Amino acid sequence: MIKNAIRKLLLADSSVTKKLATYSFTSDGTKAPAIFTIPVIPEDATYPAVILSSIGGADCGTRGQRGVGYGDAQAGFSGDYAKKLSVQNLVCDGITGGYNLSDLTGDDGTYTDCEIMENCSGKIFTGCTDLTGCHAEENFTTCSLMESCTMQSDEYSSSYGLFDCSNVSNMTIVHTISGCSDLYNCNVTAHSTTPYSYIVNCTGMESCSISGNHKGFAGCSDLTDCTADSIITTSSDYTGIGFYDCDDLTGCTSSNNADVGFYQCNTLTTCSATNNTNCGYLGCTGISSDCVDSGNGGSNCDEVPEE
Amino acid sequence: MSIQGKIKANLEAYRQHGIKPQRTLPKGSSAAISIEPPVCRFRGPLVGKCKCLKENSMYICGILKIRVREHQRPGHPNDPQCNPDCPKFEVGGTSNEITEAQSSG
Numbered sequence: 001m002i003k004n005a006i007r008k009l010l011l012a013d014s015s016v017t018k019k020l021a022t023y024s025f026t027s028d029g030t031k032a033p034a035i036f037t038i039p040v041i042p043e044d045a046t047y048p049a050v051i052l053s054s055i056g057g058a059d060c061g062t063r064g065q066r067g068v069g070y071g072d073a074q075a076g077f078s079g080d081y082a083k084k085l086s087v088q089n090l091v092c093d094g095i096t097g098g099y100n101l102s103d104l105t106g107d108d109g110t111y112t113d114c115e116i117m118e119n120c121s122g123k124i125f126t127g128c129t130d131l132t133g134c135h136a137e138e139n140f141t142t143c144s145l146m147e148s149c150t151m152q153s154d155e156y157s158s159s160y161g162l163f164d165c166s167n168v169s170n171m172t173i174v175h176t177i178s179g180c181s182d183l184y185n186c187n188v189t190a191h192s193t194t195p196y197s198y199i200v201n202c203t204g205m206e207s208c209s210i211s212g213n214h215k216g217f218a219g220c221s222d223l224t225d226c227t228a229d230s231i232i233t234t235s236s237d238y239t240g241i242g243f244y245d246c247d248d249l250t251g252c253t254s255s256n257n258a259d260v261g262f263y264q265c266n267t268l269t270t271c272s273a274t275n276n277t278n279c280g281y282l283g284c285t286g287i288s289s290d291c292v293d294s295g296n297g298g299s300n301c302d303e304v305p306e307e
Numbered sequence: 308m309s310i311q312g313k314i315k316a317n318l319e320a321y322r323q324h325g326i327k328p329q330r331t332l333p334k335g336s337s338a339a340i341s342i343e344p345p346v347c348r349f350r351g352p353l354v355g356k357c358k359c360l361k362e363n364s365m366y367i368c369g370i371l372k373i374r375v376r377e378h379q380r381p382g383h384p385n386d387p388q389c390n391p392d393c394p395k396f397e398v399g400g401t402s403n404e405i406t407e408a409q410s411s412g
Contacts, residue, residue, distance in 0.1 A: 144330065167328050203331050220333065221334045224309070
């Protein structure tokens with residue numbers, strides 16, 4: 001929808017405006033509207049030739065003003081070069097359909113179906129695309145193309161985490177990663193007091209890891225050079241296992257876990273299980289002879305076939 | 308193509324042509340893995356589920372209803388055996404309402 005709006009703008013003979021995003025503000029006066037600024041356009045700007053040039057609605061004044069219910073951002077045709085909208089001190093309740101958003105701040109802000117976001121922070125991001133350096137207090141859901149994003153690490157909740165996202169690079173969190181695909185260098189570390197996170201039902205992971213939590217990788221597939229380490233066991237089921245019910249693992253390492261390294265996994269190549277309490281491999285199929293099984297305890301474990 | 312290469316290609320496709328990558332649906336066969344908070348443990352083999360008591364905002368470990376009084380114990384949000392997420396899981400119960408329980412045998 002946003003792209004179509006931009007195409008119409010670019011094809012227009014004269015300057016036109018089109019609503020690109022809706023910004024909602026609290027109406028109780030406890031939060032000020034955002035401050036909108038438009039930075040000087042760089043000479044070598046390559047981003048789309050569209051500028052969010054004016055703010056509709058009653059008023060989108062400066063911090064300290066009250067009473068704005070909502071505002072619409074209008075897009076105007078801007079010539080050969082593009083400009084980016086920069087919103088400082090975001091205190092909006094939410095932004096839907098924003099485009100080219102940068103440097104938004106505000107722990108309570110939510111973003112829905114926004115595109116091209118840089119250094120934005122908020123509570124929940126839903127359906128957003130192309131995020132760089134963005135920070136979520138609670139979760140990213142159905143987002144894609146995320147680079148070096150972060151999450152708060154002080155609080156644990158099962159509703160916090162990375163859910164149903166894709167194409168995620170370079171992210172380290174203490175929360176669960178669930179239902180995601182195509183992840184590179186994404187790591188789950190343990191929350192200081194509540195290490196209940198895990199990586200579940202994901203596919204296409206490279207150089208990702210989890211450590212110190214109750215569970216490791218579960219129900220995942222197509223894993224390359226991934227690591228599960230120091231997974232602890234509790235009274236819950238399926239804890240203490242590095243890789244549980246995972247398929248197509250290459251170069252993956254499972255070590256120092258309180259139960260089994262690889263449990264009911266299929267098709268393992270150049271994988272390594274070391275120093276796990278109860279078996280390196282158990283109930284697995286398709287273990288390649290180049291896999292390593294060393295220093296593991298337990299009995300009736302699967303054996304790595306000899307070459 | 309590596310995952311890293313695939314991500315770079317998808318990013319290029321989006322920025323050049325506006326093509327959004329589609330999420331590959333995971334196999335999702337791991338129904339046994341739930342996102343429920345872990346259970347809490349009493350002394351001995353019994354385990355229960357964490358609950359939050361509204362009247363005193365205390366976390367307890369609840370087990371069989373008939374024995375809840377003797378088995379409930381105050382917990383702390385930072386107690387690793389009692390999930391601080393309990394209020395979102397089961398809110399506002401009283402000790403008499405604790406009916407869910409299980410035993411590890």
